[in-house]
Amino acid sequence: LLLTGSRFPAELLDAGGCFLGVWKLFFRVRRPVPAVLAAVKRELAQQIELVLDHGIRPTHLNGHQYIELIPAIAQLLPQLFDRYRIPVARSAVEPALLGSTVLAGFGPWLWLLGQVKRYYAQRQRSRLAKLGLAFPDVLFGTVHAGRICSTRLVQKYLQACGDAQYVEIVFHPGEQFRAGAVPASGGDQRWRDPLASKRPAEIRLLVSADLVQCVAASGRRLGRLQQLSPSASEPSPLPGQPACQG
Structure with a gap:
């Protein structure tokens, strides 16, 4: 959204x-x-x-x-x-914020921002649960946009998730920004991407063997959010149309 x-x-x-x-x-x-x-x-x-x-x-x-x-x-x-x-929602309740912000060298501002997000995310999680929606057990990366550039932070996440079954890590990857990528005319000329210089490092990590080894060493494997809810992988009618019987 x-x-x-x-x-x-x-x-x-x-x-x-x-x-x-x-x-x-x-x-x-x-x-x-x-x-x-x-x-x-x-x-x-x-x-x-x-x-x-x-x-x-x-x-x-x-x-x-x-x-x-x-x-x-x-x-x-x-x-x-x-x-x-x-059937599935994001629930941005991130644990172990001190270790992934201040102790990771990112400063107290990110820790404070993470606490604010976690407060509202916890309130939202209660509403989501009442609706019967599914969501990951924990989520990491709420304040780390453009900062997950090595397996060091990923390892911190995976160590902090405990016995959580489903873990979501938020990346913001992208290709190297090229001059001239924004058209000279048309579109919003005031637009700029504040993460443009940081996205390439995240995409390099995502396609690296290091990340594969890091996840494997934690005893976990990659999955999809739709696996959180059986209904997410089943075809459903468009809004306003009756469900098929049989």
């Missing part, structure tokens, strides 16, 4: 018509106008329907920059999960 575009109510954009940033968005929708929430709900629904229109059945749901943790937006999600029969 994405709220970082420019097609939203003016209340959710800055003076230049751009995304406010997740912190400003958080405070802007603390007491949201009903019309604004309705517009946000329509936009999120349209994003899911765009995926459906391409013949892809969403198996899980999460939000860019963890917007799903913002209380006003979180209250919209149960309707989306139910309407589109999406």
Whole structure:
């Protein structure tokens, strides 16, 4: 789910018509106008329907920059999960934050940010459980975008997950940014990728033998989020259509 575009109510954009940033968005929708929430709900629904229109059945749901943790937006999600029969959600409850931030040399700011995200993620997890949705037991990487560049941090994650059965690690990989990749005309010329210089290191790790060995040494194996829920791997009717019998 994405709220970082420019097609939203003016209340959710800055003076230049751009995304406010997740912190400003958080405070802007603390007491949201009903019309604004309705517009946000329509936009999120349209994003899911765009995926459906391409013949892809969403198996899980999460939000860019963890917007799903913002209380006003979180209250919209149960309707989306139910309407589109999406059985799996992201639950960004990250343990062992001290070891993966301050003790890993990233500084106290990331630890504080992780604590804030974990607080709201724990509240969200309770709601998800009541809805009967599935989610990973633990998640790592809530404050490490562009920083998971070696197996050192992955090893810390896997050591900290204890007996958790399903572990999600969030990467932000990408190819090397090339000058001229942004068209000279058309599109949003103000857009830039703050992780552009960091993404290549993460993608190199993802395709490396080192990562394969690291995961194998932990006694774990790769999986898919849809494995969390049997219904996620079964074909389901489009919203509004009856389920097939037999």
